[in-house]
Amino acid sequence: MSNSSAAPRPPFLTDPMIAVLLIATALALLVPAAGEARAAATMVSNAGIFVLFLVNGMRIRRSEIARGLANWRYFGPLMLFVFGAMVLLGLGFARLADNLLPPLVALGFLYLGCLPSTVQSATSYTSLANGNVALSVVGAALINIAGVLVSGPLFAFVGGGAAGDIGGEAIGRIFLILVLPFAIGQAVQDRFIDKLIAHKATAAWLDRAVIGIAVYVAFSGAVEQGLGAMFTLMDWAMIGVLVLAMLGAALAAAWGTAGAMRLARADRIAFLFAGSQKSVAIGAPLAAILFPPASAGFVIAPLLLYHLAQLVLAAPLAMRLARGT
Template sequence: MPARLAILADPMIAVLVVATALAVLLPATGDARSAAQIVSNAAIFVLFLVNGMRIARGEIARGLVNLRYFVPLLAWIFGVMAMIGLGFMQLAELALPPLVALGFLYFGCLPSTVQSATSYTSLAGGNVALSVVGAALVNIAGVFITAPLFALLGGGEAVEIGYETIARIGVILVLPFVIGQAVQGWTRDWIVERKARIAWLDRGVIGIAVYVAFSGAVEQGLAGMFGAVQWAVLIGLVSAFLAIAIAGAWLAGGALGLARADRIAFLFAGSQKSVAIGAPMAAILFAPEMAGFVIAPLLLYHLLQLVVAAPLASRLARTPL
């Protein structure tokens, strides 16, 4: 399939479209929303349990050894990208609803993708092994870093990270991952053999989280808050954010003196953002009537990063020098 059509083959796009459409047409409200939130939390628990089972402890150890790549990648994703998100939030506040503007800071603090960043690194001729390990480590770090970093940079406008929020993150995200790591000696082979089916678990959980979040936003009048001008501003800002992320990650990799294959891995890990972490975490951090507004920029960014990544990877593969 031509690179420019690769996005059409990504099932995640269909899942996001269906979840959003269902939320618009049949939103979960009242008691139904409470029940849907319980289902979403349970599904997120299972997802992170499986993540703990499938990320090998040896991969984590190998990644930690490559400090020349991993430390700058962490600094870029949770430092530079977070600050860019803060700047775009302040810019977006001039034209967009406050919670939607806050979404720029939120996805700026998120870790990078695993599956798509690795796939495009492979397509571009980059270091796939480094991409897999680096993305896995960044996502593990994101479980611990994203929420407090977001609260720190967002101040009073962001979610308050109190004991209750910490407890929810611990029980729904950290605990199942630790359990998965502890039992992976007995379960990892079974999980790896069913990789394709497990991928649908990822998509299903994300779809549920997006549905619950957007149901709350629809109930609060999301559709009526956006006119043509607001949509143009949102799309323009998300596009500019992505352009800065891609150019910055590529230049940062060059400044670090990384080999071309490693630089390509840094590019995709450093510029892409994970809806697989972002949607479930938003369901934990925010009330449903808030979460849909906050993740709106993330979902648009996810779509645009896939649109851009395929032709970019193809171009890098054709220009090996």
């Protein structure tokens, strides 16, 4: 029998990012970078983040940004949902987790809520669900650009004293390592975008490598601070339960908001995935800039579990939506 009519494999089954995150975490647990090695790894991570956002600036077309800004009736509410409703949701779960988990891990739920959505997986699942892919691509790109600018300051503002020493120096690092290279990439985009498109697979592995290094550095610091001794299996189970609950609430809120806006079904599907999914591609590098290595690993723990959960659970959801149910 021919396999030509077989259903497509869910993206999470073929997503190399899962393997990269698992390998980076395992290496940090087994061979954590400490002392001078960690300082060197941090410098490599920051350099990689600079290059990554330079490339991102080159490959996100200015025309896509202009199209998104013109469609403000869709993207305005989407921005408010991602950087408003999701932030409040993260704040609520952070307060709940504060009674159950170490303070830095609880703070990680607020950090998770302040992050932008994904680009690749939100678009993949929108396509799998027969949603408006063009709207998803532009929406996720705009949200990521906004996230580079607002996620750090938004987290510092909402977190207040709990956010620690995030102030002018951290915001300056965000500008130098994230915003500046992205702006340079946009300025020189016309010279390089065709080459980037031709080497799309190489650029994708740059993303994964930089994120993997950032996760490795973050978890190395956490391991040095006694991550293994501080966390029991029950603690990890509790983080997992809270992450699943937050993801479920995010999906329900995004679908309900899109319904209240009376969007067409294809547009509603795009809103669902762009609104509820969170980006480890922004979250891990940003954490490496905002937090010292000793703290970053604890803060991004909810993000890594959320990223894995959204990939696994979005697949059956997308297939169900594709069947019209």
